[in-house]
Each structure stands twice: as structure tokens, then as C-alpha cells.
Amino acid sequence: xxxxxxxxxxxxxxxIQTVDAWAKAHPSVDVFAQIGSGxxxxxxxxxxxxxxxADFRAELEAAEIIVAHVGMGTIISALELGKLLVLxxxxxxxxxxxxDHQCDDLEWLRQREGLFVAMTERDFExxxxxxxxxxxxxxxxxxxxxxAQLASRIRQYILxxxxx
Numbered sequence: 191x192x193x194x195x196x197x198x199x200x201x202x203x204x205x206i207q208t209v210d211a212w213a214k215a216h217p218s219v220d221v222f223a224q225i226g227s228g229x230x231x232x233x234x235x236x237x238x239x240x241x242x243x244a245d246f247r248a249e250l251e252a253a254e255i256i257v258a259h260v261g262m263g264t265i266i267s268a269l270e271l272g273k274l275l276v277l278x279x280x281x282x283x284x285x286x287x288x289x290d291h292q293c294d295d296l297e298w299l300r301q302r303e304g305l306f307v308a309m310t311e312r313d314f315e316x317x318x319x320x321x322x323x324x325x326x327x328x329x330x331x332x333x334x335x336x337x338a339q340l341a342s343r344i345r346q347y348i349l350x351x352x353x354x
Contacts, residue, residue: 193253194223197261198240201228205278208311209257210234212318222249255321268304274324276317278308 194209196202206225210232213221221235224246231237241249250256250267257276258264268275304324306317 191220191222191253192255192257193249194221194225194235194257195246195249195264196224196226196228196259197264198226200280201226202259202280203228203230204311205257205259206230206232206237208278208308208314212314224249254325255318257318272304274304274306274321276306276308276314276321278310278314278317 194206196205206223206228207230209221209223210230211234213219213232214234217234223232223235223237224241225232225237225239227239247267250271250273253273255274255276256264256268257278258268260277260279265275265277267273306321306324308314308317
């Protein structure tokens, strides 16, 4: 199962539209999304607007792949659970955020094992293809085996702004 989340603070219709189009092209794949307060309602995947923290955690645990914006809470959860992760950043140009810090965060994270990047909607199919291939080949989740080291680096990144 693929679990998609846009977080609880802001809508991210561009991501949901992109995943909905992908789900239409891959009808045999079970996709469930937490879509937030956006205007777009998907027609090719199961969804809810919001969920309790317990239900959210249960969906993260059940997922084989997590698709999300570049939110550190989701990234840390995927890391803790050893899940494959596909990320697309919110962009100022589309009025999805107040800065492009998610692009900066993604540049810092993009070469990590178990993480697949879709900088734009056009990149999403390729990122999902790579994630699905990794899943099929038994590939490990997001930095499986390196959780403590990355968690420490993420804390440094968030608290100190170190980007090395």
C-alpha cells in the first residue's frame, strides 16, 4: 500500500493531483491519501482530509511506500519505520509555501538510500518507478540501518542550519 500525506498545516493539491493521475495509470496499486484542506478531490485513490494521530501512525506503519511533501515530521517517521519515501517539495511559485526551503532540504537529502525525489510533477512517474522497483527487489527503506546517524544529522540541520 502507498500512503500519501500532505501534512496538516497547508493544502498541497499539486501533489494530490499528481498522485491521482499516477493511481489512474496504476489501478492495481492500493493508494490511500491524507489530502488536507485543498480544493482538489481525487477520483482514483482512497482518501481522507484529516486523521487522528493514531490513525496517521497506523497508515505510516502499514505503508510500503510513503509519498509526501518535504516535511521533517514525515521524513523522521519514515526513517524510524524504515519505509521507502517519495518526496515532492512545496514551491513558492505555486503559492504552496512562504519559502522554497523544502527544495533546499531535498537537495540535502536527495542522495540518501530509500529516498526518491520528484522535484516536479514530471519527475513523479520516474520516482515512483524507482521506488516500486526497490520495493520489488527487497530494497531497504529510507536509510535502513543508518537511522541514528541520520536522525542526528537532521537534528543538526534543523537546529543549527548545517547543510553538509
